[in-house]
Amino acid sequence: MALRGTNQEKARPYNRRIVLEYVRNHGPATRGDIAKRVGLTVQTVSTIVRELEEQGYLLSSKEAPKGRGLPPTMLHLNPDGGYAIGISVTPLGVDAALMNLAGDMLGSAARACVRPSPSQAFALIEELCAEMRALRPDGRILGVGFAMPGPFDVQAISFVGPTTLDGWSGVPVRARLEEVTKLPAFIAADTVAAAIGVRLYGEGAAMPQFYYLYFGVGLGGTMMQDGAPVRGAWGNAGEIGHIPIVPGGLPCPCGNRGCLERYLSLDSFSNRPAGQSQGEWVAEVAPIFHSAICTIENLFDPQTIVLGGLAPDELITALVATTSTLPTSISSRYDRTTPRVTASVGHQSLLRGAAAMAVSGVLSPRQEPALTPDRPRQRDPFSNGMAA
Known part of the structure; x- marks a missing residue:
């Protein structure tokens, strides 16, 4: 969604968020850059920037001179704001x-x-x-x-x-x-939450369209579309753990049989037969894992599938290593520049x-929610006082 402010005095709280969001999303910028991009006057932006600097959200610096005239002042997000x-x-x-x-x-x-x-x-x-x-x-x-x-x-x-x-x-x-x-x-x-973390700070930072497959105690996932999570009508889009993938398979607490997470999850891994090594378990579930990959690709057409979650790094890496050869799906393209499946290790x-x-x-810019008795107005984070 494009960031657009309004040059009306009563809209100043919203405009503060617009200006701060632009710097957060696009890095160092001049007042003129911001004014042009968000549709505010330079004077309005300058006033807001002064307030945001006073409140500790923004920092300013000047580049080294490269010719005649004074270098522009660049505005940066203050990490400790x-x-x-x-x-x-x-x-x-x-x-x-x-x-x-x-x-x-x-x-x-x-x-x-x-x-x-x-x-x-x-x-x-x-x-x-x-x-x-x-x-x-x-x-x-x-x-x-x-x-x-x-x-x-x-x-x-x-x-x-x-x-x-x-x-x-x-x-x-x-x-x-x-x-x-x-x-x-x-x-x-x-x-x-994990998909947002990967999009902002991890393997998905350069890819606006990817599917995050979350290997936790259970199994789920989220499609990131244009950098935002696809949530669905009730917020449960992408939860593939309960897709019946093995006809007549293992019973699942949901009441169905053969659900994907009965075979591919930390719960399944923890309940593997006594004495079965990690490598043996990975080899056993690889065909089911590959079938899930093809299902995700044919449903969502992602740039890549990022596998991560609570599973140990070595287990994530071992599963991804099995995907050097995968069944054909709509992701089997001649012009691919990224692998079909990548690993996200670590739990951060x-x-x-x-x-x-x-x-x-x-x-972030937003419409103010209606106040209710159980949700009173929160303290304005752009006040001079501390938010907490």
Whole structure:
């Protein structure tokens, strides 16, 4: 969506977000560049920039002279102008990280807890958020992003079985999260948060169209289209773990048989036959994995499929290594410049994506939501005071 401001005085809060979003997305820029791109006058932009510099969101610098005249003043995002906390809750426990505006991870911590209940999880979240705040005790904490396994609100699938968070159905997650953190909260499925992290800071940074296949305790995924996640009518698009892929196969807690995640997931890997090595397991599931790859490609036509998630790096790498030869799909192109499947190792994408949701949710241009008794107006992050 194109960033466009308005030269009306009452629209100044919105215009601040427009200007800051332009610098966040496009890097160093002059006042003239910004004015031209977002449709504001240079005078309006200059006034907003002065405010954003005073509030610590932007920094300015001058390039070395290259000829006659003064070099232009370049505006940069101040990495320490604000911070966000990313939280992930999985059947294995709770993780948290602190991220600055440049996407740098400043610290992280984890608490192991098998299939945590809501009360256990929120107690751990309160502890972890206190640890993250202590990393920048005087910093402006903008919000918290929260990632958890999906799909959401689906009969017989959501919060059912060993790959989900049993007992979480009907829990007012946003309200509880804002209560324990005292911060604006933003929530998404773990597949969406991880895909956002890969798009902004990982293997998908140069590819606006890719599918992120999330290999966690279960299996899911998200298609990134033009740099944004495809969510679907109810926010569950791309959740392929419950595609029946083996007719009459293993029973699944969802009530079907032969679902993909019964064969390709950490839960499946952990329950492999005693004595079966990782290599043997990978060789056994490779045909099912390849079939899933072709299904994703024929449905979404991505530039590439990025495989990542909670699985150990060596397991992700071993699975990707089997894709040197794949069945034919619409991705079998003569002009390919990227492999059909790539690996995303390390587990930071999920927490980075969760934190990035909070940064965008607080700072990006948006229509102000209607106020309700259970969702009062949040403190303006562009005030001179600290957001938290």
